[in-house]
Amino acid sequence: HFKTLPIVVVTGINSRFAxxxxxxxxxxPLKDRFRGTIRKEDVRESEKDKVDIYKSFRPGDIVLAKVISLGDVQSTYLLTTAENELGVVVAHSEAGAQMIPISWREMQCPQTNAKEFRKVARVQPEYLEA
Known part of the structure; x- marks a missing residue:
């Protein structure tokens, strides 16, 4: 089912959505630019009230998501990462290095060993080969 999931880049975040x-x-690859929103309540399946967008995504993160619905008039899509397989697949640290997932909620910079919070996707091996 990964063959039809959108891969998105985070362009901005605030306390309510990305x-x-x-x-x-x-x-x-899409030729046109399609915008989307991941709302705070659509980040994960459990403890939705405790979600912190700033600890889930950062601008520039590459995220595997799923479309919930077409959003408002501005042609934005509502997306979710509320499944284990969905979330951040590529993130770069403040040092600019590609980070390594170390848990479902943390990634680590291989250069500085600094840890950063993310909503990490548990990517299946068959998806990585695509």
């Missing part, structure tokens, strides 16, 4: 641009659907 703004994203949809880059791919599965492995197909």
């Amino acid at each position: 703004k994203v641009h949809i880059l791919y659907v599965g492995s197909t």
Whole structure:
């Protein structure tokens, strides 16, 4: 089912949601820019009231998400990461290095060993080969 999921880049965050641009659907790059939103309540399945967007995503993160619905008039899509397989797949540390996931909620910089909070996707091996 990963073949049809959108891959998005986070373009901005605030306390209520993350703004994203949809880059791919599965492995197909999109020619047009489609915008989306991941609301605070759609970040994870449990403890939705305790979600902190700033500890889930950062601008520039590449995220595997799922479309919930077409949003408002501005043609934005509502997206969710509320499944274990969904969330941040690529993130860069403040030092600029690609971070390594160390848990479902943390990634680590291989250069500085600094840890940063993220809503980490538990990516399946077959998806990484795509």
